[in-house]
Amino acid sequence: MAQRSRRATIYDVAQAAGVSKSLVSLVLRGSPNVSQARRTAVLAAIEALDYRPSQAAATLAGGTSQTVGVVIDDYTNLWFVELLRGLQEGLGEAGLRIAVSDRTLNAHVQADPLEGFLSTRVEALVVATEPTETMRYPNQIPLVVAGNRQRQVPGSDLAASDDALGARLATEYLIALGHRHIGHISGGDGPSALRRQGYTQAMLAAGYEPHVITVMPQTTEEHGYRGAQRLFEEHPESTAVLAGNDSMAMGVLAAARDRGLLVPQDVSVIGYDNSPLSGTHLLRLTTVDSRNRDLGLQVAEQILSKLAEPDRAAQVIQLEPRLIERGSCHTPRTTL
Amino acid sequence: MAQRSRRATIYDVAQAAGVSKSLVSLVLRGSPNVSQARRTAVLAAIEALDYRPSQAAATLAGGTSQTVGVVIDDYTNLWFVELLRGLQEGLGEAGLRIAVSDRTLNAHVQADPLEGFLSTRVEALVVATEPTETMRYPNQIPLVVAGNRQRQVPGSDLAASDDALGARLATEYLIALGHRHIGHISGGDGPSALRRQGYTQAMLAAGYEPHVITVMPQTTEEHGYRGAQRLFEEHPESTAVLAGNDSMAMGVLAAARDRGLLVPQDVSVIGYDNSPLSGTHLLRLTTVDSRNRDLGLQVAEQILSKLAEPDRAAQVIQLEPRLIERGSCHTPRTTL
């Protein structure tokens, strides 16, 4: 039935439908200036020929790829999933496609995912990872950095959750619960630095001594585990721990268990990110929600506005995080 | 410095380097038939003009996109990550790019991710999700289905882990440990059906009664939790549980804990997938490794061979899984 022959082109469709190829193009792009009869004929021909327009030709001829590129750091670091959802929602109206790439996906053909996107002529770029100095940033298309990062990209928009505020909220929550010996396990990236700040501020404001254990360079369960071990050793009086994120919190839970401490009876634990993990029956982790979906919506808006007005000044948008109460916190066992 | 003007094209580079544009094309594609002096000049011009070749033009003119598309079901379902790594490794030599899309990413512009890939003129397609009947499968490019699925795609290659064998290995391991009351929590997808088979076989072979709890339609922690609750209620004599995958195993752990059962002392638990989750300090989950990276390597090979010889018959490749022993299993508390 289907021949392995040459692919159908717009010419074939035009011929089969008995119209010119411009007309086919109009139908494809949903123009209202096409008679019903011809539209039907074209659609039938498309179906019959199993025709699919060539994205390459459309991009080349139209001068626009209609896609925005998103660079993430790692598929296992799930915070980007909700961001993507928000982006998709926000970009829907405009009909922009989304393409995702992590650092390693095409490392065999291109050192830098940005290069690939730039060659693809994306309309805009979202950098949802720590920007590197080797990246050559485009200045001809909108670029928005998503999330709090250590490095700035001059001229780019920025959309991030207020990580300092989130950590402050979490710490104040523990303090309100009656805790005063609260430790913090922190990592080495952009959000970590801000969360550390928020934690420290809240502790000092309450007149308590902050205990920060910084584990470099990652923020995995393993790092959380090691950090918590150190905390429990150096500060056995700790009755609560704020972890740098949910993965690290999972490590904290493991360290507590291995030390014979019950959560939340002996020690309260708070995570950060409201990841799928935190909502499981096994963890029931109280955490901070960064509202990444809303973040994605904001990023979409920034892209759209910059596309409409390329000369507008760079924007910085900050979202307010909120605390999600679940089952990992309690009043301290012994109120001193 | 950088003008927001028109993008540099191959013409601009040729002119700046004082060569013809064919020569620039040769340099870009790494041809050896270019003198050192001219190559240097071209490279300098590319750098100076911040030139990036247009992927669209290259695809259109060259008649090949040099990319293979991978359809996954969901970014939160992490089994594809290792698959991607293997694919990347295997495709590296050939210089093929990888593009990933899940079902929802571009749902606002295209109902089906396949359509997008087909418009992009990918060289091959990897379907790492349950094929749907609405998908129009191409017959002109290699298609390989990765993982065990319920639906077949006629003419496509298949690469999967032997899920029945994996479940049998896990069950036999528990039996060897002395367990005879072993339950299985299963889901509703392709791998689930096979794992169920393997479990049942092993139980019957040992002369024990299989207890399967099937929770539809998903295979999440929540489903594992509910399934285990039912198992513990209906079969309180159970001393071991084989979960359909690691996420479900996590739910089993939670259900055991909520029932006051210790793992592994009171009940042994085995997962499936060897996901990042299973290796955490908190879970220390004994699990089955499907060797997804090797699977990716196999898929790459299938693609390459089909590209070289389009008429070769469809292949089915099955990999042997292996058991990963960690800390969630023990001999049964009371040997009956």
Next chain:
DNA sequence: CTGAAAGCGCTTACAG
């Protein structure tokens, strides 16, 4: 080793 020419499959004005 290098250059001129044709063509890939579309979109976009521009006439009718």
Next chain:
DNA sequence: CTGAAAGCGCTTACAG
């Protein structure tokens, strides 16, 4: 509402 023409930025033979 519809068609003929030019052109997008490359690659690929094909001559030299």
